Amino acid sequence: MKLENPRDLFVFELSSMYTGEKKIDALLDEVCQTVDDDQLVRMLRDHQKETQQQARNLEQCFQQIGESPREVPCPVVDAIHQEFRQFVGMNPAPQVLAMFALAGADKVEHFEIAAYRGLVNKAMLMGETMCMQLLETNLLQEEETAGKLERYANEMGRKALATA
Ligand SMILES: [Fe+2]
Numbered sequence: 221m222k223l224e225n226p227r228d229l230f231v232f233e234l235s236s237m238y239t240g241e242k243k244i245d246a247l248l249d250e251v252c253q254t255v256d257d258d259q260l261v262r263m264l265r266d267h268q269k270e271t272q273q274q275a276r277n278l279e280q281c282f283q284q285i286g287e288s289p290r291e292v293p294c295p296v297v298d299a300i301h302q303e304f305r306q307f308v309g310m311n312p313a314p315q316v317l318a319m320f321a322l323a324g325a326d327k328v329e330h331f332e333i334a335a336y337r338g339l340v341n342k343a344m345l346m347g348e349t350m351c352m353q354l355l356e357t358n359l360l361q362e363e364e365t366a367g368k369l370e371r372y373a374n375e376m377g378r379k380a381l382a383t384a
Pocket of ligand 1: 241244274332
């Protein structure tokens with residue numbers, strides 16, 4: 221794809237997030253099948269549904285600007301996925317794995333928050349209001365999810381330290 225102007229960059233970054241959301245859907249699925257913590261699994265399953273909706277919001281965003289998603293990788297999500305698999309391979313205790321998975325999920329959210337903040341700003345500067353609103357919807361969900369994950373991480377950490 222050509223990368224010559226800010227609009228090309230926007231399409232590139234939007235495509236990367238579209239790839240990312242689909243990869244996050246698969247990652248959440250894998251984490252839910254691996255960790256042994258009902259509350260965490262519920263939280264991640266809820267966010268998985270949101271993630272699927274976020275991918276659809278991005279599809280709508282492409283439509284709004286008269287573009288289609290390009291084949292752009294999302295190596296940040298790949299790296300977090302790889303980190304999770306490596307950790308699972310080290311045979312951690314279930315509680316330790318749940319704590320690690322929670323921190324990993326929060327890393328994903330913060331990556332997405334940064335990426336969506338950048339995209340919202342670019343959509344605003346380009347005057348793409350509908351697209352900006354769709355991106356803001358996704359951004360808000362990521363921020364709320366990060367907050368929930370962090371509150372639960374705190375709770376889980378306290379319990380783990382109390383029984384250690
Ligand atoms: Fe997301």
